Amino acid sequence: MIASVAPLQTLNKVGLYLLAATVAVAAVTISVDQFSLPAPTAANEVAPHLRFGPKSFAAALELAAGPIALGRERVARAPDQWAYQESYARALMGRARLTGSFDDLLAARLALMRGRADAPKGAGPLLTDAVSNLTIHRLAPIASTLTLLDGAAVPADRGDQAEALAIRGDVAFYSGKYSAAWRTYRAAAQMDNGPGIAVRAANYFKKMGRFDDAIRQLEYAMKSVKAPTPQFYANMMLQKGVIELDRGNWETATRLFLLADATFPGHWLIKAHLAQMTALGGDLDGAEQQYRTILAKAGSEIAMPEVMDALAALYRARGDAKNSRYWSDRAGALWTRRLSQLPEAAYGPALEHELVLGNPARALDLARLNFAARPYGDSCIMLAMALLANGRPQEAVAILKAAEQTGWRTAQQYVVLSQASAMLGQVQASEDSRPKALALNPKAFDPASSLIWFGNH
Numbered sequence: 182m183i184a185s186v187a188p189l190q191t192l193n194k195v196g197l198y199l200l201a202a203t204v205a206v207a208a209v210t211i212s213v214d215q216f217s218l219p220a221p222t223a224a225n226e227v228a229p230h231l232r233f234g235p236k237s238f239a240a241a242l243e244l245a246a247g248p249i250a251l252g253r254e255r256v257a258r259a260p261d262q263w264a265y266q267e268s269y270a271r272a273l274m275g276r277a278r279l280t281g282s283f284d285d286l287l288a289a290r291l292a293l294m295r296g297r298a299d300a301p302k303g304a305g306p307l308l309t310d311a312v313s314n315l316t317i318h319r320l321a322p323i324a325s326t327l328t329l330l331d332g333a334a335v336p337a338d339r340g341d342q343a344e345a346l347a348i349r350g351d352v353a354f355y356s357g358k359y360s361a362a363w364r365t366y367r368a369a370a371q372m373d374n375g376p377g378i379a380v381r382a383a384n385y386f387k388k389m390g391r392f393d394d395a396i397r398q399l400e401y402a403m404k405s406v407k408a409p410t411p412q413f414y415a416n417m418m419l420q421k422g423v424i425e426l427d428r429g430n431w432e433t434a435t436r437l438f439l440l441a442d443a444t445f446p447g448h449w450l451i452k453a454h455l456a457q458m459t460a461l462g463g464d465l466d467g468a469e470q471q472y473r474t475i476l477a478k479a480g481s482e483i484a485m486p487e488v489m490d491a492l493a494a495l496y497r498a499r500g501d502a503k504n505s506r507y508w509s510d511r512a513g514a515l516w517t518r519r520l521s522q523l524p525e526a527a528y529g530p531a532l533e534h535e536l537v538l539g540n541p542a543r544a545l546d547l548a549r550l551n552f553a554a555r556p557y558g559d560s561c562i563m564l565a566m567a568l569l570a571n572g573r574p575q576e577a578v579a580i581l582k583a584a585e586q587t588g589w590r591t592a593q594q595y596v597v598l599s600q601a602s603a604m605l606g607q608v609q610a611s612e613d614s615r616p617k618a619l620a621l622n623p624k625a626f627d628p629a630s631s632l633i634w635f636g637n638h
Contacts, residue, residue: 234410238447241412242279248272256292266296267306274313279448280483283519283526289313290523303334308341311348318525318555320352343373347381354385355555359588376402383420388558390590390621392428396421415445422454423636427592429624431461449475453488453635460632465499468632486515490534491634497538498632509538525554529638532563541570558589559638565597574604592622593637 235241252269259265270289277285293313296306307330311323327345330337337345350365363385370378383398403409403417422437435458441451456471472492479485489512496505516531528551535544548567552560561584565577581598595618602611618625 233408236411245276261299263296263300263305266292267309283522286317287522315351317523323352340373343369355557357557376405387424392424395424411445415441419451426636429622457635461629484515486512493538545571558584562594569601574601577601592618592625596625
């Protein structure tokens with residue numbers, strides 16, 4: 182989700198690299214020795230002394246307002262200065278990483294479009310523009326933008342060149358070309374092996390079912406940042422927790438989410454993961470209260486349709502149709518608005534909303550659009566789920582088999598494949614998929630898994 186990328190509180194050059202990396206946060210077998218990483222440390226390690234950056238979500242949000250106000254003033258006085266448009270866009274993107282605001286992401290896009298239009302040939306906010314398009318899941322324009330960066334009047338420094346190369350790897354990854362993505366990540370790492378490359382590698386390994394390797398990459402990313410902020414450290418704990426969630430280690434995931442919350446208190450997305458873990462533990466009343474508290478504290482300033490959907494699904498699990506419909510309708514209105522703002526970024530979560538709480542036919546339409554925008558493993562699985570919801574299991578099986586051939590390995594794909602095979606009356610095929618899912622996640626078929634709304638993509 183757009184809202185989960187939160188490694189740094191201001192979008193300087195390092196922050197820009199990490200933003201792109203965590204956005205890309207995502208039969209191929211490649212050794213991790215290429216990165217010369219240290220062995221993983223214990224999951225319950227004590228956070229280092231974090232002296233830099235704001236110490237809480239509220240403080241980070243307050244700090245983010247200053248650069249935005251300055252940027253708005255600059256572009257109002259000198260709208261034809263592309264550098265002002267770029268700095269304003271970066272400030273907006275920095276706040277969006279905290280809040281998930283589509284309003285800020287759209288305003289950033291408009292600023293970058295104006296900046297590029299006013300920049301002389303061979304100049305302009307090219308790398309920032311590529312990161313922005315990656316953030317909103319708009320892959321198509323990125324290659325041509327990076328080609329312009331290659332031929333810029335002022336050559337990019339080595340760090341920017343490595344980041345541009347890594348973004349090309351991201352485009353390959355989200356286009357379903359995993360071998361090409363890995364080769365590109367390796368080439369970028371040889372140029373400048375910073376934390377952003379490791380975060381990308383962690384996402385890659387997670388989706389290939391290589392969880393220990395993914396954790397190692399995040400450990401390396403944490404150690405390679407010389408002045409970590411609480412926000413960066415908490416984001417790493419959050420991502421490690423999601424990996425543990427993916428492999429069914431719910432207790433370990435909870436401990437990591439708690440550590441993230443203690444390190445950078447008040448972040449709504451971390452709180453939402455904790456509420457989810459409360460639900461998975463069987464305390465539905467407690468989870469309800471946690472979700473409601475998140476929404477109450479956000480008020481009207483931060484729209485959270487994901488949290489509303491999670492709460493609606495929780496009410497439905499409890500048989501409370503009235504409250505489920507209330508929160509589902511509120512979330513649906515926000516997804517409709519977001520689809521009109523930045524459609525590619527909204528396809529996936531809006532599809533999940535429709536699939537679980539809305540209209541199956543509408544879910545299938547969105548699933549096809551989502552797959553067209555980013556034809557990679559998660560989009561394949563979501564399309565298969567939408568096909569199942571519309572009574573088309575044979576097509577779902579074909580899509581999932583094709584995804585398996587690419588090396589994609591998640592428990593969810595085998596759960597859906599088992600369900601699709603069962604719908605076709607293929608009992609043995611359905612049974613054959615179960616151990617594959619359970620090998621990746623022993624809780625893959627746990628009924629409580631239906632309450633997982635965060636960290637499943």
